[in-house]
Amino acid sequence: MARSIPERELRNENAKLMDAVSAGETFVVTRNGEPVAELRPVQSVRKTFITRDDLARISSAGVRIDPGGFCRDLDDAVDQSL
Structure with missing residues (x-):
């Protein structure tokens, strides 16, 4: 749950709030009682490392690719002639 803070607190307690966001x-920053912005940690879009458990979970999804169909799809999408 996001905590509402007035714009004044953001200005006066900037370092303390940045530490809290890092944690x-x-x-939600408010101006005259109305929400105007959200201050939140940046979420990494891409993992640089995947755990064994994550790999096992992903690979157990049972997704199968038909090699022949895959090649046909590629041939349809990309001109293979020189």
């Missing part, structure tokens, strides 16, 4: 907290 995972989210804040």
